[in-house]
Amino acid sequence: MSDDSQDEDDRAPLASLRERIAQAVRDVKSTTPLAQSFTNFVTINLVANAQLAAGGTAAMSFLPDDVIDTAAISGADYINVGTLLPFYRDALPRIARAFHKTGHRWVLDPVAAGIGETRTEILRAFRATPPTLVRGNASEIIALTSMWRLADAAADGASDKASDTASDTASTRPAGVESVDEVDAAVDSAKRLARFLADGTPDGKAAVAVSGAVDLVTDGEHVYRLPGGSALMTKITGAGCSLGGVTATYLAVAEPLTAALAATLLYNRAAEIAEAKSDGPGTFQVHLLDALWNLTPEQVAESAIVTQ
Amino acid sequence: MSDDSQDEDDRAPLASLRERIAQAVRDVKSTTPLAQSFTNFVTINLVANAQLAAGGTAAMSFLPDDVIDTAAISGADYINVGTLLPFYRDALPRIARAFHKTGHRWVLDPVAAGIGETRTEILRAFRATPPTLVRGNASEIIALTSMWRLADAAADGASDKASDTASDTASTRPAGVESVDEVDAAVDSAKRLARFLADGTPDGKAAVAVSGAVDLVTDGEHVYRLPGGSALMTKITGAGCSLGGVTATYLAVAEPLTAALAATLLYNRAAEIAEAKSDGPGTFQVHLLDALWNLTPEQVAESAIVTQ
């Protein structure tokens, strides 16, 4: 379970993964790729600023004609279902269909999955035209997996605990945008979800990132745990959303697993630096953006990655 | 009129009030209550960050199904009519009716009351399903009281000045979101409004908070003036809105008078600390969030409170 306990077979792939992570961070800084976002009104500014600070460029849109037109020049898109308006019920499935048709890569952030009839309808519709990558907290990942009926415990011998949790949406109802579940409870759901996503992509590659005390990333086969970060991340709004946006920025230059790992590692290192410099959540957010800007590809890629 | 001039009868209740204020601040920090907001797009990020910095959690929603579903797990709600969209005309009254039906506590921020036909229609509709607490500047409180026809001077012997002001909406038309009236001009309106609100709540408790150079809070009987704060509060956008959001956070754990006092005192102390550390409105906002996070229940509760 620790970085040191890996056998020889695991070490080589991890070294190769670290190289791909460093390359993704480097490529974003050198090519300033555009990642477009359809995101909530609370944290839309931080999403854009975080994408810029990571080295990319940002465009935010809501009208299907605008989003679909801009997607032609964006490397990847980010969709966050945080604050819904009435027209999203038709617009979001329409946008997802357009992305699916052209094989355009996108990150879904299923904020507050399980709350509200409209959100549930939109998230259910995405099943037919799934994203390349899903990033959320444990409750959201479990709720989405359940909503998409991917939670058949018999299929892969999930632990009783995880399958119980996943099959019982009532018990995993998110506390608003806060997770009520621990990351470990979402491992099984995250793996199922990643495999389902991979089945829907042109190149068979997909990933799921679960944010929590120890973040988790999986491509459906391997599970990577990324320790560190800062508890102050939960005391500013948009830490998760802006991580989702930056994940789309990396997805514009790298395959899903690398993008999810690079973005989460960048965030954890930036959060640690920001916490050391801050006197509270106000200064923390400011220093977080500075740290996203200043971290080197090497600092990101050399972070601790714990394989199972 | 000053803290020191109070007679013995007043001192005891004030000491009890201070205890309740300290307890509210403490309870928010220890229980991280969720307060949901339906608020404007300008300051929605600061509202959420201020609620988090005060120790609570935040969720922002606009669709009635989403808002009503989330209200089931939120301790109180905050509604701010700053930036309206067409669908709010039906959505906001519908949401207010749902809150009223279940006795769900909510704070109304009647931003720019008196401007725009749609805003007037929405604010008029709220009269039938009133909030637990109203927070606004003097012009907004006067405009809302007039709009709800609570400004009958004969009813409680209001001063000529105040009743003239309250009955003449033309003269009190807000200068956009800026108040053109001083807090003192709104005392009578605030008391009438608080009594009207109290008549509509299950437990007969309500409060009105008027923001200005010297803030004022009333439960309809007693009037409390809260000196201090910083003039820089008017040089950042969202000082008032985020105070409204934090008031909802305290309303999730305390009765309305205590919630309004605790939030306003917290803000005034935080503003003073932030002003001392800042070189302008940019650094002021950052240090304001830090101070909201770092202030102790005792620092908030021991603030000057001036009773009449």
Place this chain on the structure above:
Amino acid sequence: MSDDSQDEDDRAPLASLRERIAQAVRDVKSTTPLAQSFTNFVTINLVANAQLAAGGTAAMSFLPDDVIDTAAISGADYINVGTLLPFYRDALPRIARAFHKTGHRWVLDPVAAGIGETRTEILRAFRATPPTLVRGNASEIIALTSMWRLADAAADGASDKASDTASDTASTRPAGVESVDEVDAAVDSAKRLARFLADGTPDGKAAVAVSGAVDLVTDGEHVYRLPGGSALMTKITGAGCSLGGVTATYLAVAEPLTAALAATLLYNRAAEIAEAKSDGPGTFQVHLLDALWNLTPEQVAESAIVTQ
């Protein structure tokens, strides 16, 4: 082409222009004029905070009844077409017609001009009721000029390069919100556009501001280049939008050319101060707001202005 190479005839008007710029900055600080904005959701908070930091007041609205009602008490308006919602298609032309009818001054920020059918329809409609001032990057200015069919090279002997660029929208398609063209490529378009705008205003005065490595402002006759600023401006979201909002703040107290120059000079000086104090884009934005607040009328007016 440089400040020093100007002949005697040019020096006198420039001195007079500097006096008007200093007066505009002074008038905003002393009269706190209201400028209303209909702007995008990404940077709406920074627009308001920048207007406040420059010394003005801010109000943001989206509903036509709200916008038109508030315009009666605002000195000028700012319209930014960054993030569109479905109802804007009718609302924005309706608002522009109301402004035109009353001769109300407004600044247009044609963000991402050329992308999306709805944006194109809205921008085309504005041709019949044009703004007083347009601010954008080079690609946006070229795209708008082309969209309004102002790019007839024969009319004023534009250089081949500029007219080719202006007549070929495909080659000048903006990269999202980023400019793909240099400011120099937009000189001809900016002048044509400014003359077209001037023809539509009650007093025949208008201006166009082009943001880039070296900013450019023109009233259709004279061209002013404003060197300086900071590359970090492109690493925060909303530098251009908030400059547009502050331009509207100055337009509330000064004629268009003076307003465009004052706002751009203020921004360039503030950006230089902020860059010197910052460790990245997070601290840069915070210090930018402080600098907007602290710069004096003289510091702004004494900036380098390069005439042709």
